[in-house]
Amino acid sequence: MKKPLFTKTIQLMIWLMLMIAVIGLVLGHRLMLYYFEKEKEDITNGIRQYFELNDNSFRQLNQELLFIAANDANVKGLTSMENVQEPDYKALLNYNIDVAAVQMRLQNIVSVYGNKYYVWLYEAKSDTFIDYGNNDYKLRTDFREIIGKQIEEKNIKLSQNGRWFIEEQRYICSTLRFGNVYIGTWIDLEDYLDNIMKLKISPSFMVSILDQDENPVRNKRYLYGDITDIDDMESAEKGLSNFTIKEKGAKSDFSIVIRIYQKWYENSHFLQMVLVLVSLGFLLVVLSFSVYLRNKVLHPILRFYNQIAANSGIQKINVNEGVVELDEAARMLNVLIDEVHALELDNYVQKTKRQEAELGFAQQQIRPHFFINCLNVIYSMAQLNKKQNIQDLCVDISDYMRLLFQANTDLVPVLQELDMIDKYLKVMNSVYGQDFMYSLTKECELAGDIMPPLLIQTFVENSIKHGGKEERLFISVVIKKECSVNTNKLCISIQDSGIGFPEEVLEKLNRGEEIQKTAGHQIGIQNVLQRLKLIYETDYELLFQNLGSGAKVTIRIPERKAEAVKDEYTVG
Secondary structure (H helix, E strand, O other): OOOOOOOHHHHHHHHHHHHHHHHHHHHHHHHHHHHHHHHHHHHHHHHHHHHHHHHHHHHHHHHHHHHHHHHOHHHHHHHHHOOOOOOOHHHHHHHHHHHHHHHHHHHHHHHHHOOOEEEEEEEOOOOEEEEEEOOOHHHHHHHHHHHHHHHHOOOOOOOHHHOEEEEOOOEEEEEEEEOOEEEEEEEEHHHHHHHHHOOOOOOOEEEEEEOOOOOEOOOOOEEEOOOOOHHHHHHHOOOOOOEEEEEOOOOEOOEEEEEEOOOOOOOOOHHHHHHHHHHHHHHHHHHHHHHHHHHHHHHHHHHHHHHHHHHHHOOOOOOOOOOHHHHHHHHHHHHHHHHHHHHHHHHHHHHHHHHHHHHHHHHHHHHHHHHHHHHHHHHHHHHOOOHHHHHHHHHHHHHHHHHHHHHOOOOEEHHHHHHHHHHHHHHHHHHHHHHEEEEEEEOOOOOOEEEOOOHHHHHHHHHHHHOOOOOOEEEEEEEEEEEOOOOEEEEEEEEEOOOOOOHHHHHHHHHOOOOOOOOOOOHHHHHHHHHHHHHHOOOOEEEEEEOOOOEEEEEEEEOEEOHHHOOOOOOO
């Protein structure tokens, strides 16, 4: 006897291994996250401290420059040359002394904040420009050229609220104004970034600058560490501890973006490595066992399920899967399948016989109903002494009844049904004269189409019988086709100008409820409903309406051709 696969011991082992693996992975992951979050926090705090110090330097530098522009006596003395008309050597001497003194002030500022700064002053009334700083001759020349152009165009760019801004995608600037005095500080972007790179934030990082519109400045990125080019940078971005720090100084219109690249094993603790390795080991064991379960259990179960699902379980199931429980279940299901086969066959036979009996009864019920109505019409004609009309009606009735009784059909050609309706309406017109009018309209080609017999006849008779006794009656029969993507419908509408349906009867008809049959009334309509359900099941529509004057019945049935149903029906 085969040993059952799933025992309590094996189940317990599986659960223990899964729990240990999950706990190890979660714990190791949590520790690593904590470590990296702590490292990120430390780096972020260090960078923010640097920017706070840098903001203080910018603020102090702006304050000193603004003080010089507003209060320095030598700056005010520059205006002494404004109204000099003739050579005045004394005034010129004083002017040169003031220029030298102002330049000394600027030199003192550069000596404090660093020779990478470039400081300048422009007094508009005397058109005096004084500058100092930056040892790089080319940079100093570029600064003078840009500022000189702004002075010439009278379009000197000022700092907003004393904030430092990016100029020419290359320089960081601050320009202040007091009256007619413009004073500013410039520094090369790369010199500014050098100070950040010296921080050695991490073994590998990248620095970029965004302008006030969040666009990269010169689209240049500054790399540090073992990241030497863009390819290395893109590879580093796949690491486990990448993170980005974005800072914007309180006195800056631009932002500094620093991206840190750290490999996960760098600076990691021994405990983390042990936990990760142990967790991975257990995970491998669980995965190996899962593969075994998949091959020995899951696949047989899947095949077992597919066999049950296929064809709603009609086919028998394979009983040799190698798993005791599945083999026993398959044997029991095969026994049930045999019993279901026998039961389904018996039910199918009984259902078929019942439907045939119900449809036959419905047809036999409608035929005497129609015949009785015709006899009543003949009786009325006889009272009116309309012999020719009686003869015509008898011929038409004889032809129609012969067709129905001999063929015993469930479906007849639509054109034949319309022809008989037309004959019947002509007879009714001859009986009632000008008090009865009708129209029969075909809006489509109907060759080969078939439908249940006496379907239209029933509602036409009902309109004549209940439409009105004293007033003139008009009956309209329209047949057309409604086409859609999935199916084509045959739409038949019968409309009269009579008194319409009683409201309580109309509600019941539209709900499909049975109507009380009194003195033979409503037999035809109930018979139509019964036949439509038997032939089309739910794929039909029967709508009853009361119009402003008269009633309307709309019938929608699937379009069927004689050749399409020759295996089901015999068409005479």
